[in-house]
Amino acid sequence: MxxxxxxxxxxxxxxxxxxxxxxxxxxxxxxxxxxxxxxxxxxSAPLRSTMIMKQRTGPIHEMEKLLNIWMEDQIQKWTPLSLFAVQLRARSLFGTLKERAGEDYSQEFVASTGWFKRFKK
Structure with missing residues (x-):
């Protein structure tokens, strides 16, 4: 052009x-x-859009934002983070947020290794 x-x-x-x-x-x-x-x-797609990703909504999206804040806090405190600790915290946050969402929200979350890799990216 x-x-x-x-x-x-x-x-x-x-x-x-x-x-x-x-x-x-x-x-x-x-x-x-x-x-x-x-x-x-x-x-054609713009050059900046190299990856198309699904944007999550609801408790999973909120959980990932809160988990990111928690992880930054742990890093500031020089607390070592393991995969297991992050997965445990993610499940805990999701459970709390799912309860707040009500009985209508039926999506499950298992904090798999694949989820963690995508979360890191």
């Missing part, structure tokens, strides 16, 4: 090729396909 904008702005193909460190033929091909390229760009 930058090449197309520069070309439409009046820059010569050779100048664009030198500025972008591309060959003359590559720039010419891009300019030749300038009608198709904007449509392809509209259909």
């Amino acid at each position: 930058m090449i197309i904008k520069q070309y439409e702005g009046g820059k010569k193909v050779n100048v664009i090729a030198c500025d972008m460190k591309l060959s003359h033929s590559t720039v010419s091909t891009i300019i030749k396909d300038k009608n198709r390229i904007p449509e392809a760009v509209k259909g």
Whole structure:
């Protein structure tokens, strides 16, 4: 898109090729396909969105926020954290939040190793 904008702005193909460190033929091909390229760009995801993740809601989301705060507090106190301690705290927080949510909330949470890896990420 930058090449197309520069070309439409009046820059010569050779100048664009030198500025972008591309060959003359590559720039010419891009300019030749300038009608198709904007449509392809509209259909693609932005470069910043490299990962699509499901956003959790409800007690699990709240539990993860509270767990993060608890972990930061433990780190400030120089308290060593183990996987078991984090999982235990996560289950405890989730149980409390699930009780507050009421009987209508039926989702379960087991604090698995896979959950912990995703939580860390």
